[in-house]
Amino acid sequence: MSKRQHSHLDGDLTGKRPRRAPKKHLYLVLDDWDTGFSIYKVDADTLQDTTCTSDVQFGFPDPPALRFPVPVRHLGMSFTAFGHSIFIATNPHCPQTPILVYDTEIAGITIGPSLPRSLLGGIDISVATGDKLYALTSRHDGE
Incomplete structure (x- = not known):
């Protein structure tokens, strides 16, 4: 009887990769x-952990995945990540403007409801923990 070793059979016995x-x-x-x-x-695999700035390359893939022109100059936009979605408030000062949601898994955009009144004016800080998204904002209207 042969005592050949079959190292290629050590993996999954179903034949699947x-x-x-x-x-x-x-x-x-x-x-x-x-x-x-x-x-x-x-x-993420191409990012290097280095402390020497001369070794860091500052190039980003071209073209970008998405580009968004600011609808109202000097007001900016708000971006918040949660799971595989990026929420985009294109005009965080207007209660009628819907939120755009970029799904990173399918590279698609959907339109959602506008920001709640408590977040109008922009989101200063957002934190995702567990299955909840928390947003902190500063209000200057006396409320």
């Missing part, structure tokens, strides 16, 4: 052009 872990990405929102914002999709 092992699944690879899904690739992770980092989404960066930058105000990198005169009239709006860009969202860049960066491969």
Whole structure:
């Protein structure tokens, strides 16, 4: 009887290839052009952990995943990430403006309701914990 070793059989006995872990990405929102914002999709595996700034390369993939012109100059936009969604308040000062939701898994945009009145004026800080999203804002209207 032969005592050959079959190292290629050590894996899954069903004949299926092992699944690879899904690739992770980092989404960066930058105000990198005169009239709006860009969202860049960066491969997390290409990021380097280095302390020497001369070794860091500051290039982003071109073109960006999305570009958003600011609808009202000098008011800005608010971006908040939660799960695989990026919520975009294109005009956080207007109660009629809907929220855009960019789904990073399907690279699609949907339109949601406008910001709640308590968040009008913009979101200063947002924190996702567990299955909830918390938003902090500052109000200057005497409330």
